Amino acid sequence: MIEANSLAKAFKTRTGTVQAVSDVSFIARDGEITGLLGPNGAGKTTTLRMLYTLMSPDRGSVRVDGIDVAQRPDEVRRHLGVLPDARGVYKRLTARENVAYFGRLHGMSEADIGERTRTLSQALEMDDILERQTEGFSQGQRTKTAIARALVHDPRNVILDEPTNGLDVMTTRAMRGFLHQLREEGRCVIFSSHIMQEVAALCDRIVVIAKGTVMAQGSADELRALTGEDNLEDAFVRVIGSEEGLFA
Numbered sequence: 300m301i302e303a304n305s306l307a308k309a310f311k312t313r314t315g316t317v318q319a320v321s322d323v324s325f326i327a328r329d330g331e332i333t334g335l336l337g338p339n340g341a342g343k344t345t346t347l348r349m350l351y352t353l354m355s356p357d358r359g360s361v362r363v364d365g366i367d368v369a370q371r372p373d374e375v376r377r378h379l380g381v382l383p384d385a386r387g388v389y390k391r392l393t394a395r396e397n398v399a400y401f402g403r404l405h406g407m408s409e410a411d412i413g414e415r416t417r418t419l420s421q422a423l424e425m426d427d428i429l430e431r432q433t434e435g436f437s438q439g440q441r442t443k444t445a446i447a448r449a450l451v452h453d454p455r456n457v458i459l460d461e462p463t464n465g466l467d468v469m470t471t472r473a474m475r476g477f478l479h480q481l482r483e484e485g486r487c488v489i490f491s492s493h494i495m496q497e498v499a500a501l502c503d504r505i506v507v508i509a510k511g512t513v514m515a516q517g518s519a520d521e522l523r524a525l526t527g528e529d530n531l532e533d534a535f536v537r538v539i540g541s542e543e544g545l546f547a
């Protein structure tokens with residue numbers, strides 16, 4: 300379970316201060332997929348970075364499985380699998396070596412790494428690319444490698460920044476199936492997207508963010524009821540206050 304409480308984060312730039320996140324609170328439960336939905340620049344990536352210990356918030360707190368991120372970041376990292384916005388796979392290594400390298404960083408045995416790589420490769424349908432050097436991989440192949448690497452240590456909580464960004468229809472469908480599988484396994488899954496259809500198709504709970512603030516949250520049905528709109532698209536437009544970039 301991941302809890303975000305009143306998160307805020309500002310960046311100083313040469314031309315002034317950018318308030319990337321001003322007030323974000325939500326709870327992402329185990330066995331559920333929680334989607335952060337918002338237009339470009341809404342503060343999704345910054346929120347996720349605070350959740351996975353890359354950035355400390357100016358205000359507010361994060362707990363992962365009840366552990367305070369500010370107090371025990373190393374322990375939190377063991378509970379988290381993260382697909383960051385920059386996928387950054389090592390080009391000189393094969394997909395398998397990329398995954399194994401992370402497994403070793405987590406202190407796993409070679410036998411456990413081998414077993415886990417087999418499971419993930421099957422689930423992500425990447426058997427055909429496992430022994431290839433990642434140099435020249437397509438975006439989808441890089442994403443799969445980065446996800447396998449993120450999950451090698453079998454974390455209970457999974458955070459994915461725009462996991463279907465740049466993927467074709469078939470790979471997107473496979474990715475959806477994979478996220479459902481993580482949910483069936485009882486994990487807490489959070490992902491961000493700026494595409495409403497994507498979030499509506501996958502999520503148990505939707506957290507709508509705009510201008511660094513949570514505008515509404517709940518299941519698709521709850522959001523419809525909240526806004527009085529039968530159509531989810533209309534509900535989102537009402538919540539965000541504009542049609543800005545939520546539709547594919």
Ligand SMILES: Nc1ncnc2c1ncn2[C@@H]1O[C@H](COP(=O)(O)OP(=O)(O)OP(=O)(O)O)[C@@H](O)[C@H]1O
Pocket residue numbers: 310311312317318319320337338339340341342343344345346493
């Ligand atoms: N390191 C940084 N320095 C300065 N400004 C930043 C930094 N990181 C983010 N921002 C700004 O904070 C705001 C929120 O950015 P963020 O990347 O969190 O949004 P997002 O919802 O993930 O957007 P997208 O869908 O485009 O990825 C934007 O205005 C962005 O320019």
